[in-house]
Amino acid sequence: MRVTDLWTKNARPTLSFEFFPPRSEKDEASFAKVVDTLAELKPDFVSVTFGAGGSSREGSYQLVKKLIQEKELGVIAYLAAYGLGPDEICSILDTYADLGVENILALRGDPPRATEGLTPHPESLAHASDLLHFIKGRYAFCLGGAGHPEGHPEAASKARDLDYLKLKVANGAEFIIANFVYDTRLFFDFVERCRAIGIGVPILPGVMPIYSVKLLEILTKTCGATIGEEVRKGLAALPADDTKAVAEFGIAFAIKQCRELLEQGVPGIHLYTMDRSAAPLAIVNALKNEKLL
Template sequence: MKLSEIFKTGKPTISFEFFPARTEKAAETLNQTVEDLVALKPDFVSVTFGAGGSTKDGSYELVKKLKKEKELEVVAYLAAFALKRNEITSVLNNYQDLGIENILALRGDPPKDTDVTQVPADSFKYASELAAFIHQNYGFCIGVAGYPEGHIDAPSLEKDIEYLKLKVDQGADFIIAQFFYDNVYFLNFMERCQKIGINIPILPGIMPVYSVKMMEMLAGNCGAKIPEKLRKGISELPEGDTKALIDFGIEYAIGQCEELLKEGARGLHFYTMDRSESAAGIVKGLKNKGLLTI
């Protein structure tokens, strides 16, 4: 089912992001994570696509497993950077043959070992170009990424929202937002979207705190600010107590999600990092508060 149809139900959606495992040990963890989170009956799940197609085959196999074995609605990410036009077409055709109805169109980041001067001439330089190509040639429901705090490459918040509007004008049906730790950025982002005429569903991205090191790294990579409230809460935990940190992260995210839902968020999209404990804890906590029905 297309997400555009799912959103018509009006109830907040719950979704989880997975990425293909690169080792046997990671595969075992991912399999258990999928089992744990599928039990929560998400409205859909998503599968990432590595830079420059680095996980193309692994992404396809994971999408296939989730679609065919687990009978889930899947949003397949497609990062176009450095891929030739025929490679893009091949990926889209394979997903179409698999019965996938939803694609998240992304520019993608350059692989670390890529010489940008050698990028194929017919590759898509922007997500808006990929969205337009998919819209013109396929029947997928198209999602794009949004950045509440602005994309790190954007010269300003104003320009960033203009780029997002362009992606919407080129055929996007929904937006999945980058994660944030302070809801004010998402709420301000929603206001900017409304002012510029973006009226499609926008899902906030939720990134639980898995470890301090990971939090700092991920926030640094995407330009997400870490609020003092979050830093202070972590500083008050027993040093080295991993369980206390995970539990604190769950409660912090529950607070975030509770406010977002009360403010009218169309759903919650969890960046699981292929782990289940935090995402499951947050969803169950929201259900106990009567904010979700799962």
């Protein structure tokens, strides 16, 4: 299943979940339940992250294998090229092709944080656009790239960042998965700016439910996303340390965001699950009840 075919052929928007490979044996048991629960929602596809520098190579492979072979799910496998040499990239892609993976999200990865102590391969690729070019010339995967609605934190400007996104498309990206935002207007503005410079491929919005205040702060700081006024005010109004109230607020906010996105005709909803099921389950059930999904 090439994901772009789903958007061409499906009359309805897609539902998809992002997972990362469990980090320990202890996590594995609870994660298996998460996958079972969310698989019952019949997502159109799921995606699996990849630790930059190859740090999660085996875990990502095992998870992709399980999702395809045991759960019979369509998968987008991510590949973060930072630090990897051409032979290693090919070896990873060969194993994915052998599993029947048809979709790859080509990423640079985050060098300083995820790969401390790693000496990058001398021929490693500097940018996602280079990885796309590399894969496109050698494999038949349906390729995608990451989009940063608020601009990537290292980008010289939002406009320059968008030029590089256009280069990703020129180099083979047939779809874009957008990073999360906490003000849906930022996503719509991003799509408008993409279309204005000729980026015509489907742009799938990523939605990151607020799982906790701490996680919200870490994630937004890491990728430079802003916490919109509505979220700030909503969280400030809750009793301090009330984790249940925060989780409920997070679910309600994500449902509202998804509703706004779906009503504007986005190709689908891509939920960043952080390997949790309660919030994604509540969000999807609400959207299904409203017949939005």
